[in-house]
Amino acid sequence: MDHTQSFRFFNRGPSPVVRLVFFAALSLLLLFIDARYRYLESTRSALSVVVSPVQRLAALPGALWQRIGDLFITQSRQRGLIKENDDLQRQHQGDAAQLVQLQSLQSENRQLRNLVALPVRNEFTTQLAEIVYAERDVFRRRVLVNKGSDANVLIGQVVMDDTGIVGQITRVYPWLAEVTLVTEKNHAVPVQVLRNGLRTIVFGAGDTSQLSLRYMPVNADIQNGDILVTSGIDGIYPPDIPVARVVKIEHDAAYPFASVTCLPVAGVDKHRHLLILSGLPKLPERPVEKPAAADTEKRAKSRRKN
Amino acid sequence: MSIPALHAKAEIQRPVSNMLVVLSVFAALLLNGLPWQGIGLLLRPDFVAMVLLYWCLHKPQRIGIGLCWAVGVLADVADASLFGQHALAYAVLAFGGVVLSRRLRMFDLRQQTSQVSGIFALAYAVYALVHWQVDGYVVWPYFLGCLTSTLLWAPLSILFQAVRQRRTDRE
Numbered sequence: 001m002d003h004t005q006s007f008r009f010f011n012r013g014p015s016p017v018v019r020l021v022f023f024a025a026l027s028l029l030l031l032f033i034d035a036r037y038r039y040l041e042s043t044r045s046a047l048s049v050v051v052s053p054v055q056r057l058a059a060l061p062g063a064l065w066q067r068i069g070d071l072f073i074t075q076s077r078q079r080g081l082i083k084e085n086d087d088l089q090r091q092h093q094g095d096a097a098q099l100v101q102l103q104s105l106q107s108e109n110r111q112l113r114n115l116v117a118l119p120v121r122n123e124f125t126t127q128l129a130e131i132v133y134a135e136r137d138v139f140r141r142r143v144l145v146n147k148g149s150d151a152n153v154l155i156g157q158v159v160m161d162d163t164g165i166v167g168q169i170t171r172v173y174p175w176l177a178e179v180t181l182v183t184e185k186n187h188a189v190p191v192q193v194l195r196n197g198l199r200t201i202v203f204g205a206g207d208t209s210q211l212s213l214r215y216m217p218v219n220a221d222i223q224n225g226d227i228l229v230t231s232g233i234d235g236i237y238p239p240d241i242p243v244a245r246v247v248k249i250e251h252d253a254a255y256p257f258a259s260v261t262c263l264p265v266a267g268v269d270k271h272r273h274l275l276i277l278s279g280l281p282k283l284p285e286r287p288v289e290k291p292a293a294a295d296t297e298k299r300a301k302s303r304r305k306n
Numbered sequence: 307m308s309i310p311a312l313h314a315k316a317e318i319q320r321p322v323s324n325m326l327v328v329l330s331v332f333a334a335l336l337l338n339g340l341p342w343q344g345i346g347l348l349l350r351p352d353f354v355a356m357v358l359l360y361w362c363l364h365k366p367q368r369i370g371i372g373l374c375w376a377v378g379v380l381a382d383v384a385d386a387s388l389f390g391q392h393a394l395a396y397a398v399l400a401f402g403g404v405v406l407s408r409r410l411r412m413f414d415l416r417q418q419t420s421q422v423s424g425i426f427a428l429a430y431a432v433y434a435l436v437h438w439q440v441d442g443y444v445v446w447p448y449f450l451g452c453l454t455s456t457l458l459w460a461p462l463s464i465l466f467q468a469v470r471q472r473r474t475d476r477e
Binding site for chain 1 (some may be wrong): 326332335337340341350370371372375378379380384389390391392393394397398401404405414434440441443446
């Protein structure tokens, strides 16, 4: 063995200070490149092939525990299941009635749009994905799901659950994709107040599971309990999907904007299964140049933020 | 059996197989990757940092700053953090370990723990500093992990000593 040789080599090698400076400089360079230009995504997905087996192994005990739990159905759980089944049945009946209504509304909408020569809205397809693991970094609000580039998941696709927007795909690995939740700090979603159509942008708060509207004028017409839905004018989010509900409005005389706190409608921190919307909505042709400028600016802003 | 005695006996002849080092690092990555949530996530010790620091203290000729940096890059991929964020923190950690290795190996576990806490705090601070520079905010409870890492230093050391002792006994 060449133990002695490696011993000598390390003893005669550069001093720890020199090495620290070298590797610190290398890390700073990497940090700079990664934060500014995002050139290293291919390297990242290559290295993830080494790391992902370890990650899968780490996720195994939790999954196994759940399996074992499923195996033993106790009396109380059985009662719970029966109750849940009843609830679902009731919900299904209500939903079915609404769905029939929706279909007739959709056809009516299509006809009306045809009449006034507006392009028909795109419909999107979805695929189901399961959360492999949730945020493991205190700083971030992200989850990883088990569909990656193998299932044609693309960066920027929208992720939702049964009730509303959960987040957006921000990174795609061969078998995994990273979803940044709407509650991530500075994550922006262009929204509309459902009640009166007021357009604004909702931002994640980061350290709590809340969202906030930052630049609402004090006299804006917004109330507690207002539902915010996606406006769909950004070209990323499809329109009219619920995002958040307003829970608190504060007016501070010293500050020109009202501070509005919202809670996400979707179970952002709850579910295991999520829907990835596959067909990104295509923007309709812009009518005239004047409002288009404002639109592009807004879109560019939201793209940058995401 | 007192622990310093175990140390003294241990230092004379104890080859460490590369296998053990690699396995321990991967086990640490695995432990870091467990689905921690809520309070558990805040209190999660950084197992990778602990294992790397242990090897830097005890085998500074073999596990140095470069290797720790490379493991840091892997941790960056695993955690989906920025490239170089963990790497920088672990390089600083390894530097502390390598520089202080002679002194720390003379100490008993209690003294070691107090010194090691400083190295952990430095590494955590570097990580948080990078995050603050890039994203503009710091989550203060993050530093709780530094505390738990320090508290788990003694159990980890005893565990590794026992594993290494058994390996030498078998040979």
